[in-house]
Amino acid sequence: MDQALIELEGIGLTLPSQAGDVEILRGIDLIVARGERVGIVGPSGSGKSSLLMIIGGMERASAGVVRVVGADLGVLGEDRLARLRRDNMGVVFQTFHLIPTMTALENVATPLELAGRRDAFDRAAMMLDAVGLGHRGAHYPAQLSGGEQQRVALARALAPGPALLLADEPTGNLDGRTGEAVADLMFRLADEQGATMVLVTHAPDIARRCSRILTMADGRISEDRAPIAGAAQ
């Protein structure tokens, strides 16, 4: 498929543990086209976050082939994977993972600096403005609320203009109203930038805003469907 941004074939993930190997993912096949909004839902431990990590090259699949933006992640080394993320992906986590010793502005500018962009700080300031935190650029993460930290993380993820936005329960640590606001922002910015989005969430309201919902159970995709209006209620 020409428009495919993500192609997964027969993905399996087995991780070692003290009690023996644990099979996290089993035989996942998935194709995500450019511009799609894919929501991944399912109970805890079903493998949602692991699948997202494999798509982002942050975890290596034990079996199968992973192709993202045309690159076979299985044959890339750690550094090539890092550069692939730098040039093509933005990632948002539930626990934000901002660098505590850097200000909000510096956090947003970091991926741009890593890409060697001379306008890193101008662009970072613009992105902070876009998430409504232009006035908080000199603040450290510890001086920001949870919602503000997540907005900084979102600005950081989208600042380089990635083709793919990966979000792992981005509202999981936020209260309902703040989570909704962050989600609004995320969808709006992704739309504006034309980024493909893969989103792991427990929130049905947020999942419903996606163009496609994957439901996972026991390491497998048990359902792949379009959202049903009003299902959340």
Place this chain on the structure above:
Amino acid sequence: MPFLVMPFWVSLALRELRGGLAGFRVFLACLILGVGGIAVVGSMTAAIERGLAAEGRQILGGDASLSFTYRFANDNERAWIESQGQISEVADLRSMLARGDDRALAQVKGVDGVYPLYGALSLSNGGDLAPALAPTSGVYGLVTEPVLAERLGLSPGDRVELAGVPFDFRGTIAVEPDRISGGFALGPRVIALTEGLRAGGLLGPGTLFTALYRMRVEPGAKLEKIRDGFTDAFPEAGARWRDRNNAAPGLQRFVDRLGAFLTLTGLAALAIGGVGVGAAVRGYLGRKTKTIAALRAIGASAGELFAAYALQIALIGVAGIAAGLALGAGLVALAGPFLAERLPVPAEFAVYPRPLAIAGLFGALTAALFALWPLAQLREMRPALLFRDLNEGGTVRPRGGMLALLALLAATLGWAVIGLSGAPDLALWVVGAVAGAFITLRVMAWLARVAARHLAHACWLRHRPGLRLALGAIGAPGGQTGDVVLALGLGLGVLAAIGQTDANMQRLIRAQLPEGSPAFFFVDIQTDQLERFRSLITDVEGAGRIESAPMLRGVVTHLNGVPAAEAQIDPDGAWVLRGDRGVSYAAAPPPGAVITEGTWWEAGNASEPLVSFSAHEGAKLGLTLGSTITVNVLGRPVTARVANLRQIEWQGLGINFLMILNPAALAGAPHSHIATVHASPGAEAPIMRAVGRALPNVTTIRVRDQVTRVSEGLQDLGAATRWAAAALLMTGLVVLIGAAGTAAERQTGEAAILKVLGADRARILASFALRALILGALAGLVALAWGWAAAWGATRFVLDGPFVFQPGTALAVVLGGALLNLAAGLAFSLYPLRLRPARVLRRAAG
């Protein structure tokens, strides 16, 4: 089944300990190293002290010894001494041993047939001493230390001359039982029969020698009674007493001071280790945050949790101290037989409880002091704060009771160090210096953090995220900056201070030689040889100024009529009364003499004995103008009134006498002369040859040789000090490793985030390396600053010379700091780089 119900905090402590000691490796290593080091030094010192005490007879060469300066005991004195038991008469003097034109300064011991009374002297060839020294065809024999035989290329049977008197060289000395009681010798040992020396005229009136009468007394005889009996019978003899209980007082003092110095170095190491202990406890409690928060939330009180964790740390601390003591005692026991053969002093190696108890006490107090702060912080933290982040709790200040306990622990440790180290004055300085260094380094670390935090956001750091991350980490609260600056700063600071002081000391010693110092001292010049001596020197091209003075030696027996032993004096002046001192007489002040008080006597004044005394030492002894001082010269007491006080520049290496009397005071006393000769380096050998040939009885002391010997001795001492500093640095390195290990947890998270953002491993590693390099160099700079200050003080006020900054040593310290921290940092940075970001981030989120 009924069990003894343990309090909650005890059972919690025991349950928590089931997790093992993995988080306490640095804690244990710091304690084991510090306590073990102090235990080793204490056990070694005790072994040597016991050895000296046990072999006091052998070292002294008798149960007791009486020594006379420049004379043998008279008939009455000798008869009295002989009535106490068997005696051995020994004469000790300096002389020149020559083989042809090759000459060497030697410390000569004249012995009799019963020498040694205790122990055995053995020769390298296995032969006996008596036949080796006995005359053959009218020529007496002598034996020497191997180094002297080697220097002169001697083989048994060679004819040599001692002060111009022929002797046969018969072999070298393998073991000299009383070798170390002699103190500082200017040359290697030569042993000959006293009768041979006498026959050659080497022990005539005016010759500089010491006669020693060693006694073997009846078992059970009271030595003090014998000493007092002699003093009562011969109050004016001016003889010095020594007995088996104090056989080598100079050596004993040296061993005590060295032991105290090394103990204090060990304590400084323990203080550095304390930083590691504190960091380990902080890290451990940090990892337990969630457990502690949960326990607080379900009703455990702050006091119970404090007690539980304090008990855990106390139990682990006891294990560390026990391991340190076992290591220290075990090392000494294992190395004992090996060391006993190689040490120049006797030692009895065993397990000595007192030094082990002291080491254990120091370890316990240090561990308690450094562990208490983070424990006290835990007590003050609200559960809500615990749930958030322990780093925020780092700013919590313990309250009154805990602060008082901390102060009490610090005071007890200071008191224990000063009271138990064996050198209270030195200990006071060390405690002050370590406390000062701690405070200074803490302030410097804080300043460094503030500066790094500001620098991290400077405009010029834009587009350098690696450097910004490095500076941000250095400036972060709760980071490793404080521990690294303290641990490296203390260790490297001591190295910097030693390096700068050592280099300045060597420079001062060398620099003084060309500046007006004499090339030679000549002693034993007889009065009738003085003119000949002067003309011999003047004839040599390149010879310069000659100064000479009459030379006698005397023992100060009374100050203002009070026996010297009972006089109240400044301890710094005690050395004047300890042995015999040089005495001279002069009608006019010596050239360049600076009289600070009083006036010089009129030439020809013979009304009463007068003395010109050193102003500095006089003040220490409480002497002022008009005071009286009694000096025993050649068995005759001379009581002189202080007519003036003189300023003496000892560093000038000229002829300086503490006491110069008016000529009338010493009229008729047999004496020789001492002379100094200035000469160009090229003239030194011809002067030695000329004097050696024409006046063989005159002893030549080449200043350059002695300065080299002193310089070498100082280098040895410097090397020993550097080893001690290296031990400090080793403890510092353990703390660094601990700090790097703690930092690695933070770096793991940072590496994962940076990988997600697109940084490759080389870039991340470069940032980590940069952080370690900057922090290490910073610690090196701080160490250099306070090491420089200490060295400046030591050079300026102790060595009394100008301080010159030594850039080589300084650079080594800064580079050393940077590289040490880099090595420790990199060792822990590689692991985080290998981890997949997903696993790290998932763990961090969980």
